Amino acid sequence: MGIFSGLFRSRDKPQNRTAGSSYTFFMGGSTSGKPVNERSAMQMTAVYSCVRILAEAVAGLPLHLYKYTDSGGKAKATDHPLYLLLHDEPNPEMSSFVFRETLMTHLLLWGNAYAQIIRNGKGEVVALYPLMPNKMTVDRDENGQLYYTYQRSNEEAHTMEGASVKLKPSDVLHIPGLGFDGLVGYSPIAMAKNAIGMAIACEEFGAKFFANGAAPSGVLEHPGTIKDPSRVRDAWQSQFGGSSNSGKVAVLEEGMKYTPISISPEQAQFLETRKFQINEIARIFRVPPHMVGDLEKSSFSNIEQQSLEFVKYTLDPWIIRWEQSMMRVLLSLDEKKEYFIKFNLEGLLRGDYQSRMNGYSIARQNGWMSANDIRELENLDRIPAEQGGDLYLINGSMLPLGSAGAYADINPTETEETETNEDTPSEEVLGVEKPGGRRSARRASP
Helix, strand or coil: CHHHHHHCCCCCCCCCCCCHHHCHHHCCCCCCCCCCCHHHHHCCHHHHHHHHHHHHHHHHCCEEEEEECCCCCEEECCCCHHHHHHHCCCECCECHHHHHHHHHHHHHHHCEEEEEEEECCCCCEEEEEEECHHHEEEEECCCCCEEEEEECCCCCCCCCCCCEEEECHHHEEEEECCECCCCCECCHHHHCHHHHHHHHHHHHHHHHHHHCCCCCCEEEECCCCCCCHHHHHHHHHHHHCCHHHCCCCCCCCCCCEEEECCCCHHHHCHHHHHHHHHHHHHHHCCCCHHHHCCCCCCCCCCHHHHHHHHHHHHHHHHHHHHHHHHHHHHCCCCHHHCEEEEECCHHHHCCCHHHHHHHHHHHHHCCCCCHHHHHHHCCCCCCCHHHCCCCCCCCCCCCCHHHCCHHHHCCHHHHHHHHHHHHCCCHHHHCEECCCCCEECCCCCC
16 A cells, blocks of 8 residues: 555645745855845836736726626626726725726736735635735645635735734635646746846846946056056046046046947947847747837837737636636626626727728618617717617618519419509599499509
8 A cells, every 4th residue: 555655645735936035946046146136126127017917917907796697698787896996995094996006016026926815704705905926835735725824914905814814715806827737827927037037138238338437447558657546546537437527528647548448249249138028028928029119120000919819818818717716716606607707898800980880880880779879989979769770770682591582483474463453543443334234444544
């Protein structure tokens, strides 16, 4: 049994890498020599822009709780207590936009997003409070069940007691990012710390270069022997060093000569290097370059397509993580059969005005959209039903497939008789009598 017990072991506990100083990937600096963590990375304009774009995009999407109808459709479950929490305010201290923006920022920087679930005596969710990922650890007990341990600070909302709080999985909304065990995600910042560290180093080089007046250092020559070189160097630097002293005229005495050191081509191209690193960071977060201000490869014809690809390949995976994580823990087993949580992406998938009008025209002519359906999508007032706002129309030149060629099956004799009877007035109308007292039909003169 010892051999088999060694071969067949239960699933190991999750390897949490987001707990403060134990973050393995953040231990030590990057290859560029610059330390990279979530706060130093946010000082990079490219990282800040990408995180802000994704966080605000997710936070700005309409979020609704829907209920399945008997007809197979869906309807907003506004009477459910969870609808108000998700759509309006998850807690008394923040709106739904701020709550989702905060969690999405945590998810992009730490790879995990946590929120404490407050329930009433009936087990219903009454509030959601965000938790810092660097203070949370995930582990398993002796029975193999997951539990969360949170190190609470004084500045947080007093929704729990004690400095270290143990939480059950039903009390934590956990949205994991990309990970190795499916339970705890890894930070994109940590995974790309070398690229971000190089961008930080390049930015510091540029700052020092321009702080020196964009002029390289040089050599100050003296024909004799200088007794105190440091004093001469400090005096020269204070008089002519830095961007504030650029353009001053230097007066050399005692046969002194200044020889500047020419700048290398590699140093002159640091702006190109910095631009490459910005694009590299944009690739890490899968954000199109034009959204971070790089319009070099963008044009009027392809920028709309890039925006649609951003929604499909960047936002949609994050949205699915959010939806499934919330449904897993916020809804009970019975509620999952009747309710579901869904983000509305229609606003981001809208084309330009001309494209929308062409699509509406086709839908209107083919009978699967009414005037009010179109006006609701355009945020316009509804047309009253008595004025035809709810009518579904179709082009008259179109016939059902089964009715095609039906005219050819009609008997020509029957058609002629029908046409004759319709064109000939009845005897009672003309009132003409035949010999013998019978009334005769006569075609009336035009």
